[in-house]
Amino acid sequence: MKNTVSTLLAQKQSGDKITMLTAYDYTTARIIDECGINSILVGDSLGMVMLGYENTLPVTMEDMIHHTAAVSRGAENAFVVADMPFMSYQVSVAEAVVNAGRLVKEGGANAVKLEGGAEVCAQIEAIVNASIPVVAHLGLTPQSVNAFGGFKVQGKSYEKAGKLIEDALKIQDAGACAVVLEGIPARLADIITKKLFIPTIGIGAGNGCDGQVLVYQDMLGLTTGHTAKFVKRFADLGEMMRKGIKDYISETKSGEFPAAEHTYAIDEDIINRLEKENNI
Ligand code: KIV
Numbered sequence: 001m002k003n004t005v006s007t008l009l010a011q012k013q014s015g016d017k018i019t020m021l022t023a024y025d026y027t028t029a030r031i032i033d034e035c036g037i038n039s040i041l042v043g044d045s046l047g048m049v050m051l052g053y054e055n056t057l058p059v060t061m062e063d064m065i066h067h068t069a070a071v072s073r074g075a076e077n078a079f080v081v082a083d084m085p086f087m088s089y090q091v092s093v094a095e096a097v098v099n100a101g102r103l104v105k106e107g108g109a110n111a112v113k114l115e116g117g118a119e120v121c122a123q124i125e126a127i128v129n130a131s132i133p134v135v136a137h138l139g140l141t142p143q144s145v146n147a148f149g150g151f152k153v154q155g156k157s158y159e160k161a162g163k164l165i166e167d168a169l170k171i172q173d174a175g176a177c178a179v180v181l182e183g184i185p186a187r188l189a190d191i192i193t194k195k196l197f198i199p200t201i202g203i204g205a206g207n208g209c210d211g212q213v214l215v216y217q218d219m220l221g222l223t224t225g226h227t228a229k230f231v232k233r234f235a236d237l238g239e240m241m242r243k244g245i246k247d248y249i250s251e252t253k254s255g256e257f258p259a260a261e262h263t264y265a266i267d268e269d270i271i272n273r274l275e276k277e278n279n280i
Pocket of ligand 1: 022041042043044045046083180182203213215
């Protein structure tokens with residue numbers, strides 16, 4: 001069954017946790033979709049995990065459309081959410097609507113996601129008025145890395161926590177269909193989740209949220225170096241890939257690969273004739 005805005009809302013109401021993972025290509029989207037995930041996020045985290053940038057800021061609309069289209073082709077039942085990249089919605093409401101429209105028309109997304117609270121409510125309202133569902137994103141919003149002075153947990157003081165609650169209510173009033181809460185204290189996420197009728201999807205925000213999202217490379221052990229405290233490794237695909245690739249190199253060098261079962265046969269008479277003609 002296709003996951004929609006309505007099914008996600010029903011999940012919040014019934015207490016059935018919403019599952020979301022990122023994906024950026026057709027093959028991965030198919031595997032994730034086949035596992036029965038509720039939603040796939042084509043995150044602008046692709047800037048880091050697919051394109052090797054230091055942060056999400058260089059990601060373009062063209063990057064997002066290219067990857068969203070690939071994911072949409074692989075996602076049969078998952079609700080596909082595409083991130084609006086940095087500077088694709090901040091400059092003007094009109095630009096935000098045009099760019100959200102491109103992610104749906106050219107990328108096949110079911111919804112778009114953008115970062116921010118009160119300051120992006122006009123954009124949320126206009127995009128929703130164009131019949132495009134919007135997922136909001138509050139807390140440690142990666143596009144504000146320079147303003148935050150690094151990737152730091154948000155909402156720890158009374159004032160900042162209060163502002164996040166206010167922002168959550170404002171984006172809900174503006175028409176957002178869900179909100180990602182990233183890098184905020186679990187007890188604060190609990191309060192926001194209880195105050196809102198729209199679902200909260202947490203990443204580094206504790207298990208009181210209505211759902212969870214992770215970057216798939218992080219939870220499957222494909223990323224190297226520092227990983228955030230909130231990441232749980234559910235598998236070590238990085239190690240499996242390294243072993244498989246090393247075995248391929250060594251079997252190719254030794255001649256063990258390809259074996260007879262990996263090759264195509266030809267009539268012996270034809271070979272004999274060809275060898276004679278070619279002096280072999
Ligand atoms: O870009 C992304 O992957 C995200 C998640 C971390 C929520 O926004």
